[in-house]
Amino acid sequence: MENDNKKKSIDKKLMIIIIVLCFITFSSTVVTATLLIKNSMQKDKGNVYPVVSQDPDAEPIEEEGSSEEPLTNPDGGGAVSLIYSNQATASEGDGIATILFQNPSKSNQSIVIQLQITDKELIEKLGKTGRTDKEKAKIEGAEDYDSEKNRMIIAESGLIPPGHKLTTLELKALPDGTVLPKGNYNAVFYILAYDKDTNERAVVNMQIPISLTILE
Template sequence: MNTKSKQMPSRFAGYNSGIIADCHAFVSCKKKSATFCNENKGTLERSFPIDHPCPKQDYILSPSQPEDPVLSIHTKEDLLLLREKVNAGDNTYQNGTFLLMEDIDLSGISWIPIGASEGTPFQGTFLGNGHAIHNLSVQQKEPVAAGLFGYISHAAITNLVLSGHVKGKMEAGLLTGVANESTITNCYVTGSVFGRQATGMFAGYNTGEIRNCYAEGKLLAKTRMLPVVLSSAASLLVIGTIAILFHHKKLNTPDYFPPIPVDTSVTRIDHKKSKTGKNSISCDFATELVSNKNGMTRIDFRNPGESNHHAVIQLQIPDSELNARLGKTGRTKKEQSKLDHLKAYNPDTYRVIVAESGSIPPGFSLPSIPLKKLPDGTELPKGTYHAIVYLSFYNIATNSEAMVHTQSPVTLVIR
């Protein structure tokens, strides 16, 4: 599905289930963006956008120095050593304490993140000591997290100034792509971030704490957030307030996105008016999807008229299921080779899209959805498959993608 006009990049974290407190952002973004996080499951406190830059001294405090750091970092070679040891899985460096003693310039270095994979995250303490790392340049071509750090877990980063540019295919942030149960305090980042999934100036994905921090720069994004709402039932009712918590008129962000074309197979089921005020999303569909010899798969999806969101359906099959049935995932050799070299690759969580609808407006149903060939051109043979129905929702007034998605297990029967 083409979602490149629907991504909502975010000034601190693309996805947040932790704490963002006492933070400020002076960040421009050409696309519609959430002030601090696109998808918030956590806490936002005393944090808001500002219309002028702040001096970094307002956000950098004098830290207490550790008595015995694993490594005092004076040069870029020291920083490269830290990266090498962490990415190699050296437990001492993964869990150590590091003290930045001088400003470091990374000009001319194509940076590979510290903690480059989920299997080798940085789990220690990094004390910036009020110093800066300048001219970070990350051009992450692999589908892994991008930033000065890729993955941090139960780590602490404090009193650091960071400037540079980050481009990633997955979670992307100047400081870190993924911050799992970590603390980031008294830090200042400036530059630009381009991401294709969860995108933020500090972290693409945050489940920890970001406090007393400041971000300044530009955000770009190409695709939507990862799904974070799970459903084990085929019937879904989600009613709630989906809103940007803060808005600043000087950001000059658009309030309308090009619509996804309405599916040509939809039929009218009712003429109820969409609800106004609180957002209302409701739908139901079959739990067993049966595909005939022409590849048309019966789904009986219904989007009631009182809903105020369009719906788009994807039918996905996990790589592990395709491997069990076909002896391969059906991806192209090039794509599969890249995934096989990733420590983070899990065939149970990576999926292949085998069907996709157009937009289904409120008050319409979609009886069937056509199956398509796998990326390598393989047609799915007859049989029964464990699959996932993944639903995206779009506001009927602005066509912006909702922060609520859902996925539900179904049985796919090909006859």
Template sequence: MENNENKAKKQRIIIAALILGMMFCIGITIWAVFFRKSETKSLVPDYAPQQTEQNAEPLEGNSRSLDVPEGGGGISLEYENTVNIKLSDKTAYFSYKHPSSSTQDIVLCIEVNGEIIARSGTIKPGNQLKTLPLLEGEADKLSEGTYTDANFRVLSYDPQSGEKAMVDTVAKITVTVEK
């Protein structure tokens, strides 16, 4: 009789432990699906955006060329390593030049702390860019101050096919945010 009671008691403890474990797993699942803040990383497209960057301006007197092997590509770039962001108009101000000597179209991204906060449309060689609007919702994530963990990320694309090139370029910049 005592042996049966011990078995029944052990079974109840095991069942209670299993129920508690299942409740814990269900709780974690509900938290992960509904309440956890997801990290949104901007993905790099395999093909260049169809839209040409509207803020791009032609460069003047820029005719030197790169020696590029057949089937290859080359990018030349000139930039200032400072970017100023005004939260009042949600715009980044900087100087970036994509000389006509380049053989690839590019898309310019501004990254702060590993997250893309601004992305251009396609920029053809022989153009420069001085402003970019911040991506939707990114102004709310920035505070006034200076960010040193920031980059220009230059994504390269074949001008004929629009297909992503094998190499991207990253240039270290400093971003200053003001109201």
């Protein structure tokens, strides 16, 4: 009787061990399979690049001629349509700038807008570029430094997909904390294009000289 009880106890323990082992085996199989499937799916996607987040202020365009055909996209290239005004106005140097920029649905590229000002313009208007001492030494101290080619970014949008527009851009202070004072500035909309399907950054960029007015 005692032997029977002992045997039963051993059988019970054995059963628990088998169940635990089965569970561990099953869990590892599931994890391995999931990772393998995930990996193969990533490979299938081919040249997919990191996603740039869509600008929260990008609004759909109410296009009257929405039947307009998409632009012909050259093989391996890109096509973008830009509708814009070359004026931007902001109440303050670190406020919201009012702009007009549309990326109609006939484009096959999403875009990101940077608002840039050349070092030359900043030096003329502010007497400095607004870089931190460290950056100033690195960039402005370089032998081939050109104040007309180097620029500071004072605003940058998120992604504006085809069929969307942006009417505002948030201006930021320069890296040393300087806020653009009241005045008119020669600025540039610098447009980065990204393939709407693969997110690949285009090797073609666009820039549009504009007039930026800070009211106060």
